[in-house]
Amino acid sequence: MRVVIAGGHGQIALRLERLLAAGGHEPVGIIRRPEQAADLVAAGAEPLVLDLESASVDEVAGALRGADAAVFAAGAGPGSGVDRKDSVDRAAAVLFADGAEAAGVRRFLVVSSMGADAGHQGDEVFDAYLRAKGAADDAVRAHEGLDWTILRPGMLTNDAGTGLVRLEAHTGRGPVPRDDVAAVLAELLDTPATAGLTLELVSGTVPVSVAAKDIAGN
Secondary structure (H helix, E strand, O other), X not given: OEEEEEOOOOHHHHHHXXXXXXXXXXXXXXXXOHHHHHHHHHOOOEEEEOOOOOOOHXXXXXXXXXXOEEEEOOOOOOOOOHHHHHHHHHHHHHHHHHHHHHHOOOEEEEEOOOOOOOOOOOOOHHHHHHHHHHXXXXXXXXXXXXEEEEEXXXXXXXXXXXXXXXXXXXXXXXXEEHHHHHHHHHHHHOOHHHOOEEEEEEEOOEXXXXXXXHHHHO
């Protein structure tokens, strides 16, 4: 499976690329800075330089053409202001979805955030982030040409993954290692029956593969 990942140098994306490469898949990571390419190669991924804040739909579609799936794992990151929350966390996600649909790539995963809501109130940067992620999720859901799954992890940690999670429509707040988020994304790529679902993710007691199959069967 050829999987194109937006935000290919991010912490979750690099973990996902390693997992996909180890599983015999072909991860492609979209990056903004050429100097990040070596890290992707080390993770087993093909680097592709493309700035999603300035690219056209045609350019994004060209990057995605021939892929079996797309994953939006980009983010403006800590220290960024309100403007970049909008240009990356919202607009780039919408652009990536538009490009995927134009390229005929149906399977589409989004790394969102617990609490994401386009109508979220508040004046802090994190409030703007939750609004941007919520608006992006709404836009992705409106794409009839995508088999989308939206994943909303809880508080991300760099603890070693346990492989044990709680994956449900509503989990309540809690932490989850980035290792386990990446593992769930890899499992969701192999579980197309989760298309059309918005899922929350925290640490739990259920093995990742079982959690994905259980939620697909509900």
